[in-house]
Amino acid sequence: MVAISFKNVSFTYDSDEDNVVLALSNISFDIHEGEFVTLCGGNGSGKSTLSKLTNGLLLPDSGSVEIFGIKTTPDEGDKKNKRIYDIRSTVGLIFQNPDNQMVASIIEDDIAFGPENLGVPRDEIEQRVTWALKTVGMEEYRKHTPTKLSGGQKQRIAIAGVLAMKPKVLILDESTAMLDPEGREEVLETVKRLNEEEGITILHITHNMDDCVYGDRILVLKQGKLAFDGTPQELFLNADLVRTCDLELPPIQNAVYLLNQNGIKIDDYIQDEKELARKLWQLKQKI
């Protein structure tokens, strides 16, 4: 089933008529249920705009966004979309700074906030809080305050807070950008597990190409246009494209790219240091 569907979506921030900023132009793609998709793009490529379009925080100027077949735009004649909260509880959005997403001083209260808003009965909220904390591996912090936690832990709490609404899609809007490498891995491993075990569709938005290895499909945005849609392997073999999109190749891919530039031809997809070493050894044997 198609989880997120963008059809010819354009969006402009028009603060005034002389100063129209085209954030997204004519974007179309489908993300299917259970996929783990990474969306890359440089600064100002329209990444954040795209994430806000998926749960109706922003509405497209033209085209349509559908979440499991529900349009984010209100029906004709309606001022407000009647099903907007169905969409928001289906699509959980995690932001960059975990500190700016928490509303309560005690972790369990914070996680209960979403289900409370949806009017979930009290007993079920309790179950959901327990389940969400267990899923992100933070059960023992239930009664703690978030201030003493590390960045990675805070971000996992933010994920738990969204999980408690039982979403089918999780969108991470640069959620790893502020974290140290350890915290980043912590969060991405959690998300990967959610994708594999709970079947939650993941859209991970990032400017860090290192994160792409976690997903099985990559979308690249370039100045508001979709520049690439394919697997990480395909993207890394097309290194020139990555460079023109204001993105940086991961160190290994960059090494391969530089080797190619300097006359050492490596056409295969190289995943890590070991593979590169083996490949270079093979090349040397041939000489």
Next chain:
Amino acid sequence: MLKDISFGQYYPTGSILHRLDPRVKLLIMLAYVILIFFVKSYIGYILFALMVISTALIARIPLKSLFRSVKAVIFLVLFITIINVFFYKGEGEALWSWWKLAVYVDGLVFASKMALRLILLVLGPALLTYTTTPMELTNAIESLLSPLKLIKFPVHDLAVIMSIAMRMIPTLMDETDRITLAQKARGADLDTGNIFKRIKAMVPILVPLFVCAFRRADELALALESRCYDATPNRTTYRVLKLKGRDFLFLIMFLVFMAAVILDVALPIYYPCDATWIEGFYDNAFFSLFGL
């Protein structure tokens, strides 16, 4: 620098007082504060002091920590006491006088009572914050104000605002700390000069702090919307407050105390006492009101 100022002064001991329904504690405290303004006799103050001390013992809060809360107002207490001792115009002969200053017996009595009242006024609410987390207090306020929903007063929004404010205090403290250090690293001089200079030196800290706070508010608003804030009027609550046996026990105990205090205030009206030695005890509110 700012890190050691923790918000609130919750002192967890897990006593029965800590587990009491926060609404009961809040209501008792309100009654306590109102009641203390009617007390005029030493017996009344002794009753109040006994109540505070016994409550602190039940809560297993060391008296030393409790009295630390008085420290914050000690200058106010001293100031008011001294003013009253020297400027109170009593009847009869002055004990001591110089220029416009004079000390009367009445003045001493009045000043001591004023000081007692102020100290007791601080100790009571301190006990409340020692035994109740800010979160519990928020819940209590929300629950106590909930009848106002009938007149469309946004009780829940108010509770969320309070909750977010408390949640953000440590975060903004950290931020202030960071900004201060950053400005110091650029050569800002924050600690020398007179008071006006120092206040002026705060501007480069306050401006970025406000900018950051607004940016946070912006993102928080998006996060709230993403988490379906305001989705349904039939919102449920995770924390449900329920009165238990111990709550009624404490309520009854407080009512007994209240009765004792009211008796102390009201009795002298019906049985005015002539004995002069007892007058000091029974110059209560109503007498002084009518100048008797």
